Amino acid sequence: MPQVQFIHYPKCSTCRNAKKYIESKGFQVQERHIVDEPLNKQELRDLIAKSGLDIRKWFNTSGQKYRELGLKDKIGSMSEDELITLLVSDGMLVKRPVIRYGDRVTVGFKQEAVDQVLQA
Numbered sequence: 001m002p003q004v005q006f007i008h009y010p011k012c013s014t015c016r017n018a019k020k021y022i023e024s025k026g027f028q029v030q031e032r033h034i035v036d037e038p039l040n041k042q043e044l045r046d047l048i049a050k051s052g053l054d055i056r057k058w059f060n061t062s063g064q065k066y067r068e069l070g071l072k073d074k075i076g077s078m079s080e081d082e083l084i085t086l087l088v089s090d091g092m093l094v095k096r097p098v099i100r101y102g103d104r105v106t107v108g109f110k111q112e113a114v115d116q117v118l119q120a
Contacts, residue, residue, distance in 0.1 A: 005099070017109060101118055
């Protein structure tokens with residue numbers, strides 16, 4: 001059974017829905033709790049590069065931590081290094097789930113994007 005790396009926060013309903021969706025497609029989910037096992041800078045850089053997404057798309061903009069830090073007004077002027085440092089400092093800042101299959105990665109749960117990642 002093909003294995004998908006699934007980096008998530010277990011209490012997140014979007015993550016739970018994404019996991020069910022991936023399993024319904026016949027994939028085994030290899031889970032990683034983003035708070036207990038946060039990403040390091042190199043892992044994050046690699047995932048962002050593979051996703052092809054702008055680094056700012058990796059922020060959980062609806063999260064409490066994002067609002068507490070007032071990031072909406074700050075991330076536009078921050079360097080990539082500063083953004084990476086911020087994202088690895090707290091797993092709750094990272095948009096979830098992060099889904100990786102082979103060399104393809106997406107973040108968040110949109111069925112079309114997940115289907116693209118899961119294509120063999």
